[in-house]
Every structure is written in C-alpha cells, then in structure tokens.
Amino acid sequence: MSGKRIVLTSDRTMMSSYHGGVLLGFAATMPRSVMPDRIFHWLFCPPVPADPDGSARFAPCGMRKVEASLLEAGFSEEEVMVAHPDHLDRAIGPDTEVVGITHDDPLGKIALREIEEIINRGIPHNRYRFLELINHPRIRRYRPRIVVGGNGAWELKGEEVGVDHIFLGEGENEFPRICRAISSGEELPRVIQGSAVSGGDIPVNRGASIAGLVEIGRGCWRGCAFCSPTMRSLRHRPLERILQDARLNLDAGSRDVLLHSEDVFTYGSQGLRPAPDKVLKLFEEVKRLKPATIDVSHLSLATVHQNMDLLRQVSRVVGIGSDQQYMSAWIGIETGSCRILEMHMPRKALPKTTANWPEMVRDCYALFDEQRWLPVASLVLGLPGEEEEDVASTIDLVESLKGYTGLILPLFFSPMSETRLGAVRGFGRQQALPEHWELVGLCMEYNLRHLKTLHRLYRERMTASPAVHLALKVVNLAADRVLHRYLNRMKQGQPPN
Template sequence: MAKNEGYKIVLTANRTLMSHYNGLVFLGFGACISKGVIPDMLYFSVMCPSIEANKDGSAVNAPCGTRKIESALLNGNFKDEDIVVAHPDHLDKVIGPNTKVLSITEIDPLGIAPATSMFRNMFGGDAYMSVKFEELLEHPHVQKYKPKIIIGGPGAWQLEDAEVQNRYGVDCVIIGDGEKTIGGIVEKAVNDKELPGVVRGEVVGEEEIPLIKNPTIDGIVEISRGCGRGCKFCAPTLQKFRCLPVEHILKEVELNLMAGKQPLLHAEDILRYKAEGFNVNTEAVADLFRQVSNYHGVDQVQISHFALSSAASAPDAVEEISNILELDKKGEWLSGQTGIETASPRLIENIMGGKCKPYRPEDWPQVVVDAFGILSDNSWVPVSTLIIGIPGEIEQDIQLTIDLVRELKEFKSIIVPLFFVSQGGLRKKSESFSMDKMTRKECELLMESWRHSLNWAETLLDEYFKMTRDNHVKSFFAKRIFAFSSRKAKEMVKMCENEYDYNMPAMVNDARNGDVKLLPQPMHSIYNYFMLEKRQ
C-alpha cells in the first residue's frame, strides 16, 4: 500500500472498545458513563487506557468479533494487503482514496443499552460509547473519502431503522452472525455496488466459525456462541447455541499467549460448554478448563459469563473448575457476569422462562440463593445484573427482588441494577424504562443493589490487586480513587433515602438544577487531587 492511499478495507471499533481497561475487565462498563462526569484525561488513563497501535495505524489487539470478521475476509477472496484492523485514533494513516469499506464493530452506538440508559438518566449527556462512535463517522478522512460504512456487532440492532442509518451515514447493518455474510457485502462495496440497508447474518455452524489470525483484547477466546434460553428482552438468548471444538479454542489460546495475553474464555454461559440441552456436561466443561489451564504458558484463566441456574444444577462442575484452577490453593477467586434480573416467578415465566431451566419459574428465587452459596464455597464472585422496569412489573414483584438482594448480603458479589431496554423479542412491543417512570419501590431496589455492591467492591478491588500482584503505583491510585468514589456514592444513597424518601427523579432533577451535587464535581476533585500529588 502506497503511503496515505489507504487500505481497501478498514476494520475498527470505537475508542471505548479499544482498551485493556487496566486489566480490570469490568471497567469496560465505564464506556456507559456520560461524558463530563469524569474528566477525559482521568477516564482515558485510568478506566479506559488505549491498546497499543503499530506505526502503520493498525491495532495490536482488537475485539474478538472484529478479529473473527478479519479472518472471514482473509479466508475468502481478500488478501492481507487489502485489509487492516485499525486503531480508531489513527484512521488518517489507513483511510485514503483507495479505501472502499469502513467496517465498525459496535456494542452500544446510540447509547441506549441498559447500563448506558441508567447513567444517562442520572447524569444527562451522551455516553462515551456513543460519543466515540460519532467521532469515528465524523473523522476527516471518513468524510473526505466516503468509504461504504458497514456496522456489525451486538449493538448493530440500534441502527436498523432507515431513518437512523441516514442520519449517521451508515450504508449497511449486519445483525447476527457476520462471518458468512460479510464477504458478499464487502465484495459489493469494493465494486461500488449499492448495499442492502439491513442484512440478517446467516447462522454460522461451530465448524465454520473461523480461527482468529491476530490477538484479541484481554486474550478473549470464544468457546461457544448464542444461548437459546429465549429471554424475550435479550438478543443473544434468541440465538442458536453452538460450542467450538477444544482444538479450535486451544489454537486461539496459543495465539493470544504469543502476544502476551492470558486466556479469558467467553460464552453466554461458560458452564454449558458441550451441554445436552440445559443439563451441564461436567466432564466436558472440566476437560476444557483442564486443557486450557495445562496449556504451556497459561498462568491464569478468566471467564466472561455464566448462568446461575447452571451453577445451582451442577455444583460438581463449579467445584471441579475451582480445583483445576487451584483457586483455594492460590488464594484467588474467579469472577464472571451473570443475570438475576428479578426474583418474581411470575415475570420469569412470562418473559424469561428459559433463564431458570432446568428448574421451574417458581423455583427461581431459591435457585439464585443456592447458586450464590455454591459459588461462594468455591471462590467464584458473581457480577449479577437486575432489571428495573420490566414490562408488567408490579410492586409485589419489586419487593420480592428487594428481599432477595437482602438475602444475598453475606455473599461476596456485585449486583448491578439496569434499566429495562426494549430490544430482542420485545423490541417495538414494549417501552424502555426511564428515570421519570421510577416509583418509590423501584428506587428502593436501586438503592439496595447499590448498597450491596458498595459494601463488597472495596474488598474485591483490594483482593484483586493482591491476586494479580499488579504494580504498586497502579493499585495505589486505583484503590484511592475507588475509596473516594465509594464514599461519595454511599453519601448519595443516604441522601436519596433520608432526604428524598427514595424519590430518585426529584434528587436527579435537583442535581441538574445545581441544588445538590452527585458525582460530577467529586470526580473532578479526585482528578485534581491526584494531579497535585503527582506534581509533588
């Protein structure tokens, strides 16, 4: 490629997804925070530091989904010199007159996903994720050379409407699996043919999912795809469940190890690897962890997600994985994201009946408690989500969830309350939840969840840095920043309870009018405090 002429095909993701998050994967949630709550310099240095970029503008690491699309194109009709996976801060080095395609991986391009909605309702403004998405589209070289813009990834559904596509200048949106579809779409774009506005990606079988050819962010390795539990509010649960062969997984583990990245195994439910329906295959999942952990060069194995129903139904699998990873011997714990969503059997049955399988909806609250106990006994730390504003939710449902959160108090865990977002099977059939709809009881649930997480988070952060034996400077600053933030957050919870009688909308309204202060000013104070210490 001649200098500045540009690659024919440029793959990238917005800046909030191009980070290693200082080794704390959960800091990726920081992309949901409204811009302005935290000073940009603090946000992009502590919460979302950039991955490395090569001199030619290519990214050293990239999201797993982006790497899969890169491989699909290279396995097809395109050559290595045609394609670059670019760092979003260096598009000027890779986009030029020869560039025909700009393909972007997105999770929440419009800032309307559950976690983002929560922050936007509280603090106003636009989320970093949506701000950085727009910056990509408005980049001078994108505007000058006008390549065809293709969007894929978990957040592509947000750009499905033609009006939204026109507003952002998007040419094509691929919803679902992209590996079988991307080649034909890119071929059309390269030949200056008109692209379809929306394409439903053809399901890719486990034997057809391509091996990545370059390392992923945080060493993420996909072990299965889809879920199949059928929760109506969620897109992944509506997708066919498939597991990749162990040989495939180990090849990607090796590739990431060569780049200095320990494996993070990704699935919607790590415990269902090679499962028969909803019955955990303990032998298969234990064998997977054994082979990965014994692979030459592997010192640590992390996971992304698991289901509480799987943990409750297969305590032997949880125990075996803990033994394989020697969690107790090393004094470490394993953490992953999971979903509680509600303690109401009625809502479980109406909207997410598959979540509790192999149990019944009426068993769900006890399944959650049993799962937390099993996880605690085996050094697993769940980061659990709750959904506020589920369609059809009544006060009794909310009280059941409050009671459940209180019952989980003794278990080391994080509970993250999220606003319901109309997506998946409920898209256009229900309304997304917002702060102005919040009742006193829903606010009580929100505060109870935050109190639980704040009570455990400082302990978890301290233990995490001991486990990772991270450098003293990073752990010192991170813990000091979190301690300050935690104290201010606890003050906010007490203010909402005592001064506003759980009237969150009124408190947020007063904050926006300047009558009370929530997080923005304290976060600026943190920044100023540490910059002063650094200068001294």
C-alpha cells in the first residue's frame, strides 16, 4: 500500500455523526476516566460509516471544503483522500506527503479547565484521541508532514506534541499551495495563516458533511475583542452553491440540513441591515429539497431582536409544529453586564445600545419560547476587568431565563493570542470569585432541569437505537445525581471541591 499523497482526516471524536444529535459531541470534553472507551463511543461518538477503500462517507464540513479546494487547485482524486480514522492503514503509506487534520478542540482546552476544575478526573477523550491519531503507527513509520487546521488549531501554539504546522484561519486559498511547497521540500513556518476567501469562491463540497451541515457564509462584523480576527469580514455564498451542498448531503443519506454561518439571519446582507427577503428565500429553497428537519447553527440575538417577525416567518416556512417539532440555534449571551459588553463587545447589541442587552436577551428568549426554538447559549466567565457586580448581573439575567427551555454553557475565558485582547491571562479556579461558582452552579441547575425535555425533543433528529436512548436516559440520571452534589456547593458560592 503506497498511500495517498494528501490524507485529510481527524480523530474519532470529530469523525462521528453523534447519532444525529450534534450536542452529544460535547461529551468528548468529558474525562476519559469517567466511562470505558467502548461505551463512550457507542453512546456518544459512534464512527461515521467508511467506504470499502477506507474513506469516510461523512466528514466535517471544513475538511470537505479543503478537499474541494485541493481538487479545484489541480490535485487529482487519486492523490487526495478524506480518510476514516479507523482505516488509516489504507490511506497512509510511503507516498503520503501531508496528513491534514481538522479539529475543533484537539487538546481539550475549550471546556477542559471547567470540567477538570469541577470534577478533577484527568484528560478528556478529545485530547487523548487527537494524540493517539498523530502517533498512529503509519504516521510514525512514514513521517508525512502533519498540518493541523480548524477552529481549535490555535490550541497547539506553544505545545510540542509532534505537529509540524499549525494552520490558522481559512484553508481554501493557501492549503493547496502549502501541500505543493511540502512536496518540493520548501521550508515553511510552523504557524501558517490562511486568508479570507470571498463568498463566491467558497467551493462546493465533493463529499457529504457531518450533521447535514451546509455553509451559507463566513464572518461577523460585530468584532468582539475575544473573537478570532479571521472572522471579521462578512461574506455569503450564492444560493445555488448552498443548495448544491445541501443536495449532495441529502443524496448521500443525510436526513437533516443544518445551515451554518456566524449569524444565519444576516444572509445576503452587509450585516447591520438584514435582508429578510433573501433569508426567507434561502429557507424556502432548502425546504423544497424536503429534508426531515432544518436547523441553524448560530444566530446573533441582536439580529433576531431587530426583526422578530423574520424568525416567525422562518418558523412558518420550516413548518415548526407540523413538519418538525422545534428548531435550535447557538447564541452568544456572553454576559449580563452592560459594562462588560461595552468594554469588550461594543457592537454586540447594535442597532440597539449595550444598555439594552439584558432586556434584549429576555425578549429573544420569550420569542424562542413562543416559536418553539431551543437556544443553546454561551456565557464567557472571567473576561478582563470583570468584577463581582458584573457576575451578579449575569446571575440575575440567567435567573430570569429559568422558565425557558434551552442550555446555557458557562465557558472560562481562554485568550487566543491573535485576538485584540492579545496575551492577557486566561481565567481559572484561582481567579474565580464566589459569584462565578454561583453562576456555574446556576447554569448546571438550569441545564439539568431542561435535559429531559431536550432529550425528548432531540429524538426527532437522532438515529440512535432504543438501547442507546435508554442508556442515555440512565447517564442523564447518573449525571443529575453526581452534578447536584457539586452544584449545591457552587450555588452557595463555594468551589465544587
């Protein structure tokens, strides 16, 4: 087996459809010691199917874009392979020059510190699986150059784990050139920065993506200080190319479509003034393809608030309550403090002012509830300058959302060196105020309260067997018991242990 010249892959925590429930993928941040690997993969991350040649039938959308860009740049299908992590022996050989790995959280840094500091049970599955992948016997034997890209590639800066190049930003323009440079033995820097691709040049995929994810555009004009600068320019793809990707996924056996961009309701606009007609046309055309469900990956609360009728119209087009039970979206609340918002996210509430933020969040949650949307929200704890009054404002905001179904994920602030915040210190147990623990406890209580409803609603998307559903119920019950011990302490402002 001589191997493919360029092999694109990732580890088992990324190469899974998570039984159709992408939120289950978060379980990869769980410490490995909590349950045996076999049960973990059966329950949360079953592998995507593989074709007889060892290629993966479904892959993360970002990896599909890189594959398409290589083929458009002149590499042949014989040279490039999106390989299944369980079959790398059929992909990597003496002819392999580059192994390109796409990862969202290779070292488990996104949620590791919270989880570690709360339950203190060792390294998470995603870190373990990533390190296992880059130490695969075929990689050790043939020594292709390892290039890691994707949302989590920044975690590898300053880490000596055996990765040759860290690729930050968008890959379509530079990755083919990097592969040619490696081929011709050119010296390359360890950290490589990709450049923004225009909306019309984002390629059409050549293979199906996990979760039926279809990219509609990139970037966000709001410019929050802790967000990656590669996100700054807002671009959208032409509708026909979006539909081509959606058709390809459905033809490959996906049931659902997940429309992805940093703020789906800005589709077709320059940002501040949404273009409702283009958004509705997008949903109407996708609906015509007859997927079982349609979801959106991310929405800005300010964009939702600006035109509440747009969300109602989208709900009607999608058929919530008739064709599908609910719709979900990731949203960023980040803080309940207007002062912190003004300091680090001054454009977050536009066209309203930062002083309106808590009220805007509550209005949007009331709308989500009315229209049967499930928000999965993030909070950022420990942003520079955050004082106890700021955390208290976030606590008040979360308290006021208690009655609405959803999930709220409190994330410890982790600085990325390329952001405007630069090399400030991250946030962890040592810096946590009693109010921070109270807030984490409150979010845990909120999530546990709504987990049963979420699991029931999520069944619509899930392809898992009844045995897996039953086991997940048992895991929910066990998590409820264990986590209540920690959350009762935290709600009193004490560290979890």
